[in-house]
Amino acid sequence: MASRAENRVVNLAGLVQGITLVTFPAASSIFTAADGYDLSNTLYGAMFLPQVLTAITMSLLGVGLAHRISAKRVLLIGLAANIISMVVLVLSTGFESDLAVAYPMLLVATAFLGAGFGLTVPVLNTFVAAFSPDRADRAVLVLNALLGLGTALAPVFVAVFVGLGFWWGLPVLSTILLVLLLLASARLPLRAETTVASGRPVQRAGIPPRFWLFAAFAVLYGICETMNGNWSQQDMTSELGASTTQASLALTAFWAMVTVGRLLFAAIARWLPTRVVYHLLPIVLVATFTLIANLPNDTPWLGVAVFGLAGLGCSALLPLTISLGQDALTTMSAGVAGGVIAFYQVGYGIAAFGVGPLVDQGTSLSTIYGWTAVAAAAMTLLSFAVARHQPSPERLHPRPTGHPHAASPGANR
Numbered sequence: 001m002a003s004r005a006e007n008r009v010v011n012l013a014g015l016v017q018g019i020t021l022v023t024f025p026a027a028s029s030i031f032t033a034a035d036g037y038d039l040s041n042t043l044y045g046a047m048f049l050p051q052v053l054t055a056i057t058m059s060l061l062g063v064g065l066a067h068r069i070s071a072k073r074v075l076l077i078g079l080a081a082n083i084i085s086m087v088v089l090v091l092s093t094g095f096e097s098d099l100a101v102a103y104p105m106l107l108v109a110t111a112f113l114g115a116g117f118g119l120t121v122p123v124l125n126t127f128v129a130a131f132s133p134d135r136a137d138r139a140v141l142v143l144n145a146l147l148g149l150g151t152a153l154a155p156v157f158v159a160v161f162v163g164l165g166f167w168w169g170l171p172v173l174s175t176i177l178l179v180l181l182l183l184a185s186a187r188l189p190l191r192a193e194t195t196v197a198s199g200r201p202v203q204r205a206g207i208p209p210r211f212w213l214f215a216a217f218a219v220l221y222g223i224c225e226t227m228n229g230n231w232s233q234q235d236m237t238s239e240l241g242a243s244t245t246q247a248s249l250a251l252t253a254f255w256a257m258v259t260v261g262r263l264l265f266a267a268i269a270r271w272l273p274t275r276v277v278y279h280l281l282p283i284v285l286v287a288t289f290t291l292i293a294n295l296p297n298d299t300p301w302l303g304v305a306v307f308g309l310a311g312l313g314c315s316a317l318l319p320l321t322i323s324l325g326q327d328a329l330t331t332m333s334a335g336v337a338g339g340v341i342a343f344y345q346v347g348y349g350i351a352a353f354g355v356g357p358l359v360d361q362g363t364s365l366s367t368i369y370g371w372t373a374v375a376a377a378a379m380t381l382l383s384f385a386v387a388r389h390q391p392s393p394e395r396l397h398p399r400p401t402g403h404p405h406a407a408s409p410g411a412n413r
Helices: 004-021 028-032 041-046 049-069 071-095 099-131 133-164 169-187 211-239 244-267 274-294 300-314 317-328 330-360 365-386
Strands: none
Touching (some): 028 211, 049 071, 099 133, 133 244, 211 300
């Protein structure tokens, strides 16, 4: 039985990881401002490519590392990577006017952030499930709610620190919290069983063909989420005439509704089956992106509301994709989460990097949001192929890799 201190540290780590993860998008107006780093849209988007590459790599390698060096050490390495990211970001503020120095530092910072995210989040899910085996689903839900709360708080903190005259207060605050978590984690046992105890050996039959449906869905979802998470502030300021504070509120509304939606759909799963939710939410995104593309100028508060609706549309899709995959792809159940997250990161990279050059060449963000509605429509159709012949998952959030029930009965199709 885990101690209260272990539970608190793991849950707080989820909260701080959420804050850290959204630090760069939350400060997008600083990175692109003439009196800030003065990055072009192309350079701003490319800044996230190292994060994508390291997040994919660490998401795929994390399970093996936990087996070899222990889950606790993976957590410590992930926290250390996040600390390095925030420290390098703070140091880069001293070179804002010298892009030749500052930009490579930003690339290093996002690379370490991706590594920290890829290592930390899966092992945190493993810990909370292992610490509360009789209430694993609830424990995972609480952790992910705290992670979501952190993502919603990051833009608020940026707005507050910008108002105080030093936006870099957020990475400084994150660094302090991460260091405290690292020291606390190092002193605790933090033991978790990371082998699958399903009553039978794990089959190694390669990747089932049906996995690629889940992968395609994850790529499309990554594009849709990133259009909101990374580009909403630029759309608010350039298309809707919003202030920096209003743009930050739009990003906060998006991430807050992602979290609220996950909690809501988990709570009402008995009355609204998760499979129905899986088909409905992409339709919400189609409507939302169409609205964003057609919002009139000088309507920033309407923009805040619509980006909040986009958060609701995104909320349950990624965790349900992993849950459906764990139930359907039993020969690779332990690897479904890492595989889906890796392809989600591919979609993240497409939207994070691909939008910048288009905007710099004269395409409006409103037009690009209209194109994204097409991606959401494709995701709507794909949701029926992904969930074909499957009952609604009993849980919204997927089981952590290594949880005793991670390999649930079912057959690959």
